[in-house]
Structure formats: C-alpha cells, structure tokens
Amino acid sequence: MDIRSQVSMVFHLDKCIGCHTCSIACKNIWTDRKGTEYMWWNNVETKPGTGYPTKWEDQDKYQGGWEKRDGGKLGLRSTGKARVVFNLFHNPHQPGLDDYYEPWTYKYEELFNAPEGDDQPTARPISMVTGKYIDIEAGPNWDDDLSGSPVYAENDPNLSALTPEQRAQLSAIERLVFFYFPRICNHCLNPACVASCPSGALYKRGEDGVVLIDQKRCRGWRSCVAACPYKKSYYNWNTGKSEKCILCFPRIETGQAPACFHSCVGRIRYLGVLLYDADRIDEIAGRPDNELVDAHRELIVDPHDPAVIKAARENGIQDDVIRSAQKSPVYKFVKEWKIALPPHIEFRTLPMLFYVPPMLPVMSSFDGKTVKNMSEGLFPDFDKARAPIEYLGKLFGAGNNSKVRYVLKKQMAIRTYRRAVTVGDVDMEHAEGMLREADCTVGEAEAIYKLTSLCTFEDRFVIPPAHREEAIEMVADPLEYKQSVGFGFKEEVKRGL
Amino acid sequence: MAQNTNILDYFNLFWFAVLPYVALFTFLLVTIQRYTRRGFTYSSLSSQFLENKVHFWGLVPFHYGILTILFGHLLGFLIPRQVLLWNSDPLRLHILEVTAFIGGIFTLVGLVNIVIRRLVDPRAKVVTSTADWVVISILLFQVGTGLLVAIFNSWGSSWFAASITPYFWSLLSFRPDIAFVAPMPLMVKLHIISAYFLILLFPFTRLVHALVIPNPYLWRKPQLVRWYWDRRKIRTPGFKVKRK
Ligand code: HEM
Ligand code: SF4
Numbered sequence: 001m002d003i004r005s006q007v008s009m010v011f012h013l014d015k016c017i018g019c020h021t022c023s024i025a026c027k028n029i030w031t032d033r034k035g036t037e038y039m040w041w042n043n044v045e046t047k048p049g050t051g052y053p054t055k056w057e058d059q060d061k062y063q064g065g066w067e068k069r070d071g072g073k074l075g076l077r078s079t080g081k082a083r084v085v086f087n088l089f090h091n092p093h094q095p096g097l098d099d100y101y102e103p104w105t106y107k108y109e110e111l112f113n114a115p116e117g118d119d120q121p122t123a124r125p126i127s128m129v130t131g132k133y134i135d136i137e138a139g140p141n142w143d144d145d146l147s148g149s150p151v152y153a154e155n156d157p158n159l160s161a162l163t164p165e166q167r168a169q170l171s172a173i174e175r176l177v178f179f180y181f182p183r184i185c186n187h188c189l190n191p192a193c194v195a196s197c198p199s200g201a202l203y204k205r206g207e208d209g210v211v212l213i214d215q216k217r218c219r220g221w222r223s224c225v226a227a228c229p230y231k232k233s234y235y236n237w238n239t240g241k242s243e244k245c246i247l248c249f250p251r252i253e254t255g256q257a258p259a260c261f262h263s264c265v266g267r268i269r270y271l272g273v274l275l276y277d278a279d280r281i282d283e284i285a286g287r288p289d290n291e292l293v294d295a296h297r298e299l300i301v302d303p304h305d306p307a308v309i310k311a312a313r314e315n316g317i318q319d320d321v322i323r324s325a326q327k328s329p330v331y332k333f334v335k336e337w338k339i340a341l342p343p344h345i346e347f348r349t350l351p352m353l354f355y356v357p358p359m360l361p362v363m364s365s366f367d368g369k370t371v372k373n374m375s376e377g378l379f380p381d382f383d384k385a386r387a388p389i390e391y392l393g394k395l396f397g398a399g400n401n402s403k404v405r406y407v408l409k410k411q412m413a414i415r416t417y418r419r420a421v422t423v424g425d426v427d428m429e430h431a432e433g434m435l436r437e438a439d440c441t442v443g444e445a446e447a448i449y450k451l452t453s454l455c456t457f458e459d460r461f462v463i464p465p466a467h468r469e470e471a472i473e474m475v476a477d478p479l480e481y482k483q484s485v486g487f488g489f490k491e492e493v494k495r496g497l
Numbered sequence: 498m499a500q501n502t503n504i505l506d507y508f509n510l511f512w513f514a515v516l517p518y519v520a521l522f523t524f525l526l527v528t529i530q531r532y533t534r535r536g537f538t539y540s541s542l543s544s545q546f547l548e549n550k551v552h553f554w555g556l557v558p559f560h561y562g563i564l565t566i567l568f569g570h571l572l573g574f575l576i577p578r579q580v581l582l583w584n585s586d587p588l589r590l591h592i593l594e595v596t597a598f599i600g601g602i603f604t605l606v607g608l609v610n611i612v613i614r615r616l617v618d619p620r621a622k623v624v625t626s627t628a629d630w631v632v633i634s635i636l637l638f639q640v641g642t643g644l645l646v647a648i649f650n651s652w653g654s655s656w657f658a659a660s661i662t663p664y665f666w667s668l669l670s671f672r673p674d675i676a677f678v679a680p681m682p683l684m685v686k687l688h689i690i691s692a693y694f695l696i697l698l699f700p701f702t703r704l705v706h707a708l709v710i711p712n713p714y715l716w717r718k719p720q721l722v723r724w725y726w727d728r729r730k731i732r733t734p735g736f737k738v739k740r741k
Contacts, residue, residue, distance in 0.1 A: 081715050088710075089560040096549040097620070129547065130619045195719035198711030206724035219709050220540040237547055237624060240540035281720075496538030497628035497702050 002278040003301065003312040005321050005464065006189065006209035006352050007252060007271065008330045009261075010340045011182055012452060013358040014411070015268040018145070018180035020044050022260035022269075026184075029259050030246070035238025037103035037128045040140050041245035042260040044182040048156035048170065048391070049143045051181075053099040056231040057157040057344065063093040064229030065192050065347030066285065074286055074348060078226040079196050088198070093226035094235075101138040103128040129237075146178050153178070161394040170388065177387045179358040181395075182268070184260060185232040185245035186343070186351030187211045189276065189299070190285045193244070196227035201242075208273075208464065209352065210247045215493070218242055229347035239495050253466040261461060270451075272328030272462040273321060274300050274335075274352065275312060285348045290400040292345040299350070300335050303328070324464040329451055330354065337440075337448055339407045341396035357396050357404050359411050360387045378434045382408055406439070413438035414445045506679075512690050513664075514673040520697040527700035528708065541706045547620035555614050559607025563636075565600035566643070569593075569654070574665055577658035584655045593654050594647070601644045608637055628702045635695050642688040650682055661689075 026042040045051045055061055063078040078093045106123035114121030127134045143152030149171060159167055170177065187204075191211050194202040201217035202224055204210070213224070213233070220240040224233040233244040248258035256262065261269040276299050287295040301308045303325035312322055325331065333340035333354065340354035382389050382405050389408075393401035413434035420431035435445055451459060531538065545552045573580050584590040612633060615625045647653055660677045667674040678689065699705065 084711075084714060089556045090553050091543075091545060094545055094549070096545070097547055130623055132619060190720070194721055197721075198714040199709070200711070200713055200717060200721055203721040203723045206722045216536050218540070219706065219711065220543045221711065222543060222545070235543070235546045237544065239537075240542040241537075491535060491537050493537060496535075496540055496542060496705070497626060 001301075001308075001311045003275050003308060003315050003317065004206065004209065004278045005312070005317055005325060006187070006274050006276060007247065007464065008187075008209075008274040008328075008334075008352040008354070009184075010270040010330050010333045010354045010356065012268045012270070012340075012356040013179055013181065014356060015266040015452070016044070016180040016182060016358075017266045018044055018046070019265050020141070021263050021265050022182060025259040025263035026245075029248075031243075033238075035236040036234070036243065038097065038100045038140075039234040039236075039243065041232070041234075042182065042184045043140055044180050045141075046144050046146055046153075046178050047181045047395070048153040048159060048178065049146070050152045050155050050157075051183075052101075052140045053095050053231050054138075055155065055157055056229075059229060059347070062095065062226070062229070062231065064227060064231065065349060066190070067348075068286065072286055074190075074282070076192055076196055076227050078192075079223050084198050084223070088221060091222050091226055094222050095225065095231065097129070097237075098138075101140055101142070102134060102136075104134055104136055146176060149176070158391055158394040161390040161399065162388050166388045166390070170391070177360055179360060179387075181355075182260075183230065183232070183343075184353065185211060185247070186230060186349065186353040187245075187247060189278075189350035189352060190281050190348060192227040192229060192347070192349050193224035193233045196223040197221075198223055202233075205249075207466070208249075208252065210249050210252075211244070212246055212249070213242055213244055215239075215241050215243075216491075229344065229349060230351070239493060252463055255463055255465070257457075257461040257463065267455065267460065270329040270333065270460050272330040273303075273325040273464045274328060274330055275303050275308060275317075275322075275325050276300050281350065285350055289346050289398045292348070292398045293341060293396075293400060293403045296342055296345055296350055297335060297338070300331070302335070303331065318465070318467060321464045324462055327462045329455075329460060329462060332447070332451065337410070337444060339410055339448070341403055341407065343396060344398070346398035355396060356411075357392050357407050359408060359415075378430065378437060379409060379412060409438040410440050410448075413440055414448055417442070417445050418449055509675050509679045512686070512693075513675045513678050514668075516690065516693045516697075517668050517673075520693040524696050524699055528705065531700055531705065539705055539709050540703075542624070542703050544621050544624045547624065548614060548618045551610055551614040551618070555607050555610035557607070558603040559611060562600045562603030562605075562607055563640075566597060566604065569597050569600070570657075573654060573657045574662055577662040580654060580658040584652075584658075590652065590655070594652065597654065598644070598647050601640060601647060604640045605637075605644065608633065608640060612637075631698065632702045632704060635691060635698065639688065639691045639695060642684055642691060646682075646684050646688055650685060 022042045023040055023044055027040065030041060031037070031039045040052060043052050051057065056064075059065055059077060065077055066074045067077045069075045079087065104125045104127055106125055108123045111121050111123050124133055125136050126132060142148065146153050154167075154171055159170070162170070187209055188211065189209070191202070191204065194204060194211060196202075197218075198221050199217050199219050201214045201219070203212060203214065205212065218241040220235070220242065222235050222242060224242055224244075225231070225235050227233075228244075233242055235242050248256075248260075251258055251262075257269075257271060261271055280299055284295045284299045303309070303312075303322060309322055313319070330340070333356065340356050342351045342354055345351070389401050389404055392404045392408075393399055397403040413431070416426055416434050417431040420426040420428045432442065435442065440448075545556075580593075584593065615621050615629065615633075650656075660681075664674065664677040667677075678686065681689075695704075
C-alpha cells in the first residue's frame with residue numbers, strides 16, 4: 001500500500017446555473033496575458049454540445065488519453081517512445097487555434113474617434129493574435145444554451161450512444177433538454193499529459209496531487225496538449241511554453257479555495273482530500289470499460305480505516321491532512337454516497353474531479369394537454385426520460401448506464417423524501433419506500449440534502465494544510481527571502497529570440 | 498608562410514584560424530550563461546499552433562534533411578578513415594553522395610516553405626522576429642553553398658574526410674593549420690565561414706532548441722511525481738534543517 005493524498009473535487013451539475021462566473025474569475029487571475037487569451041483553464045459547456053475546443057471528446061479526431069494495447073498494457077494514443085522521435089518537428093495531433101477560436105477584442109477608440117456622421121459609430125472586432133480586423137466565427141461558448149444546435153449540439157460525440165429516434169427526440173423543438181458542464185483540469189491520477197512530456201516538464205505534486213508544468217523545463221514540444229483527452233493543457237504561442245490549470249495552488253497553500261470554486265454562484269463546487277493507493281493505479285486504469293467507475297472508487301481508500309491511517313503516516317502524510325481527508329466532502333459524494341461520477345473514465349487518466357449528474361426536470365412528458373409521469377412504479381422511468389440515460393451514461397459511466405441510474409434514483413428519492421418532510425403532500429411511507437429502493441437511509445438522505453442545499457463555505461471546501469513553510473525551511477533560510485518576490489524562479493517570463 | 502605574407506594570407510588567417518575560436522567560445526560561454534541565467538528562453542518556439550497547414554511541408558523536410566546532413570558531416574569528422582574506405586567502391590561512394598544531396602534538397606525545400614509560410618500567413622508573421630530572419634537567411638546561405646559545392650566540387654565526402662577533417666582537428670588541438678583550407682575553392686570557403694557564423698549566432702537565437710532535445714523520455718517512467726521534501730525526515734524529531 002502506497003498511500004498518497006490528492007486534493008479532489010466534486011461539481012454538482014444540478015446546481016450549475018451556467019453563469020460563467022468561474023471562467024471569468026480564472027481568466028482575470030491567470031490567463032489575461034499575451035499568448036493565453038484563447039485559453040480557458042475553466043470553461044462551462046452546454047451539453048449536448050461540441051464543447052471547447054470543438055469536439056474535444058472525439059478521440060478519433062484528437063487522439064487524447066490512453067488506449068489498451070495488445071497484451072492489456074496501456075499506451076498513449078497520441079505518442080510513445082518510438083513515435084516521439086519522428087513527431088517532434090511537427091506534432092500530428094496538435095490542435096490549432098481554429099479548433100479553439102481566435103480571441104478578439106473591439107476597437108473601442110473608434111467609438112470616440114469616429115467623425116460626425118449619419119450613422120452610429122461601431123467598435124469593430126480585432127483579433128488579439130494578429131491585431132487585424134476579423135469576422136468573428138467562433139468563440140469559447142458559441143453554442144451556449146443550445147444556440148446553433150444543428151451545428152453544435154447535434155454533433156456532440158456522446159450522441160453516438162443513442163438510437164436515431166432518441167437523437168431526434170433530443171433535438172425536437174419543445175423537447176430540447178440541456179445542462180451545463182463546467183470543466184477544469186481533473187488533476188488525474190494517471191495523467192496522460194505527464195506521461196507524454198518528452199522533456200519531463202510535467203509532474204504531479206506528491207503532497208497534494210496538483211498536476212503542473214515546470215515552465216523552465218518546458219520546451220514547447222506540445223505533447224501534453226495532444227495527449228490530454230480533456231484538452232486542458234494549452235500552448236502559449238507567445239512564450240513558447242505550455243500552460244494549464246494549476247488548481248490555484250498558491251491559494252490552496254494559503255488555505256483559500258481556488259478562484260473558480262470561491263466565486264461559484266451556484267455553489268456547485270466541493271473540494272477536499274482523498275487518500276488513494278498509488279500502487280494500484282496501473283492495474284485499475286487497465287480494467288474493462290464497464291468496471292472502471294467502480295474500480296476507480298476502489299482505488300480511493302477509507303481515511304477512517306486504522307490500516308490506512310498507519311500506512312498514510314508511514315508515507316509521511318501529516319496528521320492534519322489525514323483529519324482533513326476524514327472530513328472531506330468529496331469522499332462523501334464519491335465513496336460513501338456514490339453519487340459523484342468521473343467524466344469519461346474510459347480515457348483512463350483516472351480524473352479526480354467528479355460530477356453529480358444532473359437530474360434534469362424532464363422525467364415527465366407533455367403531450368399537448370397534460371403533463372404525464374411516464375411510469376407506474378415508485379420512480380419515474382429513467383429510460384423514458386427526455387434526456388436519454390445513454391447520453392449521461394456515455395459521459396459519466398463509460399457506457400455503464402447503471403451507474404448513472406443509481407445516482408438519479410437516489411437523488412429523486414431524496415427529493416421526494418424532503419418534499420414529504422417540508423411540504424407534506426407526499427406520503428412519508430411512499431418516500432421512505434423510495435429511499436429504500438434507492439439504497440439510501442433517512443440519515444444519509446438528510447446528510448446529502450444538507451451538503452447539497454444548506455452547505456457553508458467550510459462544508460464545501462475542506463482544504464488540507466499545506467505545510468509548505470516546512471518544505472522551504474529544509475532547503476533555504478526563509479529570512480533570506482524576506483521582502484523578496486517569492487521562492488520560485490525569479491526570471492523574466494519572456495519569449496526567447 | 499612568413500616570407501611571402503600577403504593580404505590573402507591575413508584574410509585566410511582571420512576567417513579560418515581566428516573566427517572559428519571566436520565562434521566556438523562564444524557558443525560555449527553564451528549557451529551555458531543562457532541556460533543558467535535565462536533558462537526560460539529555451540524553447541522550440543513552435544508556431545504550429547497558429548499555422549498548421551504549410552507547417553508540415555516546411556518543418557519536416559527541413560529537419561529530416563538538416564539532421565541527415567549534420568550526421569554526415571559528423572561521420573566525416575569523427576571517422577574519416579572509415580568514410581574513405583567506404584568510398585573506395587564507386588557504387589558506395591555514389592550511394593553516400595546521393596543520400597547527402599537528397600538531404601540537402603530536403604533542407605532547401607523545407608526552408609523555402611518556412612520562408613513562404615512566414616511571409617504569407619498573417620498569424621505566423623506575428624511570431625516572426627528579426628532573429629528568425631537572420632537564422633533563416635544564414636541557413637539558406639549554408640544550404641545553398643553546400644548544394645553548389647556538391648554539384649561543382651563533387652565527391653565531397655571523400656575530400657572532406659581527407660582535407661577538412663585534419664583542418665578541424667588542428668583547430669581543436671589549438672594548433673590551427675590552414676594549409677588545408679587555404680587552397681580550397683571559394684564556394685567551399687564560403688560554406689565554412691557561414692558555418693562559423695551559424696555557430697556564433699547559435700546561442701543567441703532559437704537554434705538553442707536543438708541542444709535541449711528530450712532524450713531522457715526514452716528511458717524514464719511514464720509518470721513523474723515531485724515531492725518538495727522528504728516527509729519521513731520532517732516527521733523525525735531532531736531533523737536538522739540544512740542551510741546552504
Ligand atoms: C536535434 C533535434 C531537433 C529538434 C527536435 C527540433 C525541433 C524543432 C521544433 C519542434 C521546431 C518548432 C517547429 C514549429 O514551429 O512547430 C523547430 C524549429 C526550427 N528548427 Fe529545429 N529541431 C532540431 C534540430 C535543429 C537543427 C540542427 C537546426 C538547424 C541547425 C534546426 C533549425 C530550426 C529552425 C531554423 C527552426 C525554425 C523554423 C521556422 O522558422 O519556423 N533545428 N525545431
Ligand atoms: S485533465 Fe488529466 S490529462 Fe488533462 S491536463 Fe489535467 S491531469 Fe493532465
């Protein structure tokens with residue numbers, strides 16, 4: 001047993017209102033520099049939709065993630081030891097600017113400088129890359145709220161799991177259904193980006209599992225951009241280095257939630273430590289698709305188990321980090337309640353950001369006159385829901401729909417139960433029957449309800465103490481650096497000639 | 498040489514006995530200084546992200562070509578005897594010469610595409626600096642003279658091994674002997690001088706990317722974890738902080 005700790009995340013999709021506040025918070029702090037204008041370390045997509053960069057989930061196009069080779073060994077789809085030598089000069093799987101979008105601003109001064117005339121002056125858009133006038137053709141959120149569905153939503157790679165009838169149903173006017181899908185780097189346990197880097201510039205921090213790119217070691221070969229199946233590593237065309245979400249580690253180290261978490265209006269985000277057994281990563285990442293969700297959960301160990309605590313201590317994990325793991329909201333969602341699922345686990349990077357799939361208030365249908373519940377049993381029939389379960393199963397279950405059905409059932413039961421408690425128009429016996437059928441106790445239902453609806457800042461973000469101060473003391477005298485800019489490298493971040 | 502010194506001798510002395518040392522030492526010192534002080538600037542400075550169509554037809558032939566040729570020069574420099582032995586058979590001589598020539602053509606075609614790309618594509622222009630043009634110009638000159646030499650002074654693989662290699666070794670042993678290069682045709686001299694300029698400018702330009710080729714990848718483990726401290730030590734009472 002090789003116990004390590006990982007700062008992990010849960011996004012509760014039922015609570016996401018698609019306001020993009022998270023994206024803006026991140027952009028303002030990290031990616032408002034030259035060369036990063038097009039990057040959205042945090043972005044919010046409308047699903048169904050093609051996302052950002054366009055169709056990132058389609059690995060036939062982008063070749064991201066791992067694949068099982070003959071003999072069961074995992075290999076990167078985009079690169080490998082033999083291939084890297086030939087692909088260094090031209091990366092065959094590198095997405096280009098147009099796969100994202102060309103960032104732009106407006107010539108605002110034209111509003112003021114325009115000579116007097118009969119027409120309103122306009123601020124024309126100019127490219128933030130070339131500085132020239134452009135016709136805007138795409139943006140990071142071009143298909144927000146299903147706009148342009150025939151071009152975007154209908155090309156969602158996940159729709160391949162659906163029958164033609166289901167697809168037609170999904171896009172029929174007045175039956176449309178969508179939800180939001182906020183995405184950041186998953187800080188994976190088996191990161192494809194790290195494994196792909198020819199220079200060894202990417203690494204996982206041992207203490208908290210944050211995946212980072214060493215800006216000084218990065219030589220701009222762009223392998224990580226191609227290898228990450230979530231397309232969460234980006235190339236800065238100005239500095240010639242790749243960059244990615246850093247999970248706001250300077251904030252985490254000082255006990256603050258990452259900017260996107262902190263600013264989240266819908267309060268959909270949870271952050272906490274998970275302990276896992278690093279010895280089993282390879283074995284778990286190689287399991288068959290339909291076992292992956294459970295296997296991933298197996299990898300995460302119980303922070304209350306004395307054997308785990310002992311192993312963690314032996315590995316040098318601090319007691320307060322272990323205590324933090326015991327209070328982790330992520331542990332509850334993922335492991336105890338089993339209602340948070342990893343996105344596209346079939347890419348086999350073992351992402352450590354989990355999603356509570358959305359219920360979508362479309363369990364009933366409208367035939368023009370009456371709203372009907374389409375089921376006789378306690379539960380509505382999830383398989384007849386307007387958002388086909390296969391769709392969510394493709395996103396969050398690697399095709400194993402039963403994982404999603406379990407979550408939806410539990411959430412539905414809790415809603416009914418809470419309605420029985422607060423409104424009282426539902427029979428309590430009926431509600432408790434639903435809970436039983438959904439593998440949930442009254443106590444658990446209350447706990448889930450609390451952490452979902454009434455959670456405070458401290459409930460949502462249980463940030464482990466970093467103890468970085470001790471690390472610094474080991475290598476340098478902190479007083480020596482007093483009043484200077486920091487302990488990192490202090491070189492000007494400037495493009496070479 | 499002392500008796501009938503004329504201006505041409507000084508000329509030769511400067512280009513073939515002084516310049517190489519200036520170039521070599523600048524190369525060594527600046528490369529190291531840049532690596533330690535401004536290591537951040539070591540990057541391929543790729544522009545594939547901005548322009549991805551012509552890119553392939555420029556960068557790929559160029560690099561395959563230039564690396565083949567560099568390797569060829571290196572062989573002639575390190576194992577001249579074996580090269581001469583190989584060339585003793587006309588068929589093998591032809592194989593070697595044709596391979597080298599094709600390498601040169603690849604490099605040239607690649608370079609031309611690189612130039613076109615940087616002139617025409619508005620996005621590629623954004624990341625084109627003066628230094629890039631200097632590098633590209635010298636490379637064009639280098640490859641151009643190289644190809645002309647191959648055409649007009651053929652069997653270079655043999656005479657390089659026989660005459661240029663001893664000259665290089667004389668430079669490296671700090672007893673420069675320009676007797677080998679002085680009588681060379683002008684084109685060959687230009688080719689050598691331009692090579693020295695390449696070496697001289699190398700550490701100041703993007704060419705440094707060729708020095709940081711990622712060899713450890715081939716034998717390292719896929720996953721990398723960095724620990725900031727050995728926490729076992731930190732938990733040991735009495736552990737002493739090491740001050741530098
Ligand atoms: C040793 C292995 C080498 C590797 C792995 C390598 C790799 C690269 C890469 C990745 C780029 C950026 C291409 C892009 O825009 O995406 C590049 C550009 C370039 N390389 Fe190399 N290179 C190598 C050797 C060399 C050598 C020996 C030379 C010449 C002496 C050279 C000259 C150049 C030049 C001039 C460019 C810029 C091309 C342009 O203007 O777009 N490279 N190289
Ligand atoms: S999502 Fe995973 S593979 Fe992608 S950048 Fe993050 S750690 Fe790397």
